[in-house]
Amino acid sequence: MFNRGNELLELCENKKLPIWELAIQDEMESTGAEREEILQKTAAAWETMKESFSADDERPTMGGLIGGEAKKLSLMDGEKTILGSAANLAMQRAMACSQHNASMGRICAAPTAGSCGIMPAAISTAAERLGLGDEEAIRAVLTAGAIGKIIVVNATVSGAEGGCQAECGSASAMAAAAITEMAGGSPRQALDAAAIAFKNIMGLICDPIAGLVESPCAKRNASGAVNAMLSADLALAGIESIVPFDEVVEAMYDVGLELNSRFRETAKGGIAATPTGQALAERILK
Numbered sequence: 001m002f003n004r005g006n007e008l009l010e011l012c013e014n015k016k017l018p019i020w021e022l023a024i025q026d027e028m029e030s031t032g033a034e035r036e037e038i039l040q041k042t043a044a045a046w047e048t049m050k051e052s053f054s055a056d057d058e059r060p061t062m063g064g065l066i067g068g069e070a071k072k073l074s075l076m077d078g079e080k081t082i083l084g085s086a087a088n089l090a091m092q093r094a095m096a097c098s099q100h101n102a103s104m105g106r107i108c109a110a111p112t113a114g115s116c117g118i119m120p121a122a123i124s125t126a127a128e129r130l131g132l133g134d135e136e137a138i139r140a141v142l143t144a145g146a147i148g149k150i151i152v153v154n155a156t157v158s159g160a161e162g163g164c165q166a167e168c169g170s171a172s173a174m175a176a177a178a179i180t181e182m183a184g185g186s187p188r189q190a191l192d193a194a195a196i197a198f199k200n201i202m203g204l205i206c207d208p209i210a211g212l213v214e215s216p217c218a219k220r221n222a223s224g225a226v227n228a229m230l231s232a233d234l235a236l237a238g239i240e241s242i243v244p245f246d247e248v249v250e251a252m253y254d255v256g257l258e259l260n261s262r263f264r265e266t267a268k269g270g271i272a273a274t275p276t277g278q279a280l281a282e283r284i285l286k
């Protein structure tokens with residue numbers, strides 16, 4: 001039904017339908033599934049996302065590089081933080097998901113395990129801020145899925161192929177579009193938010209210490225969630241992305257393909273290659 005942002009936008013404008021509705025129709029057309037089945041599966045994914053930030057994990061992670069970040073953030077008075085309570089909550093949830101993932105908990109890879117905290121954190125926080133419930137959050141997940149499909153068809157969501165910009169960047173772009181539409185933004189504004197979120201992360205390399213999805217990954221989930229929220233607010237204010245979403249996706253892929261393999265999940269560059277990163281890796285992997 002659509003493979004590019006401009007096709008999605010045209011469909012939304014011609015049919016006067018939101019992105020989440022087109023996502024359902026597209027899924028029905030491409031898989032033959034019934035509408036109800038798609039909604040049930042999306043609801044199940046949303047439940048998993050919520051559980052993954054509510055787990056309150058005490059289990060150690062594989063490498064022991066992260067743990068307790070969400071708890072520390074929750075002990076702050078959100079109103080007195082620099083970013084405020086919404087960002088504090090989103091960061092808590094994003095880092096809780098990352099810890100849950102790194103301690104082998106069940107997560108929803110949205111779009112990947114490494115970036116699993118961004119969508120749940122941004123969507124749940126935005127829903128609470130807007131006084132919305134699960135029904136609207138599930139629609140937001142569908143909107144995010146439509147954006148994710150376009151990225152997968154035209155580029156990649158894999159850190160090993162395109163760097164962290166492809167993984168956390170895609171999650172952030174998907175979340176930005178989702179919460180923009182959930183807040184009443186138009187499909188065009190949702191795509192603008194996704195483009196802005198991508199541009200803010202463009203060039204980010206994949207450089208996990210010891211090859212484990214812990215550091216710098218967990219903090220990038222917190223950052224990706226807040227990036228989605230600020231990108232949504234920019235788009236909702238009427239600030240457009242000067243470069244359209246499709247061109248931004250192409251640029252992201254172009255940058256990703258040019259990245260040296262040291263910067264694509266091999267743990268041979270960036271933070272992983274620092275003296276501290278290497279010493280930690282030696283300790284963990286010995």
Ligand code: SF4
Nearest residue numbers: 114159164167206217
């Ligand atoms: S640094 Fe690499 S492994 Fe970690 S979240 Fe980013 S893409 Fe995933």
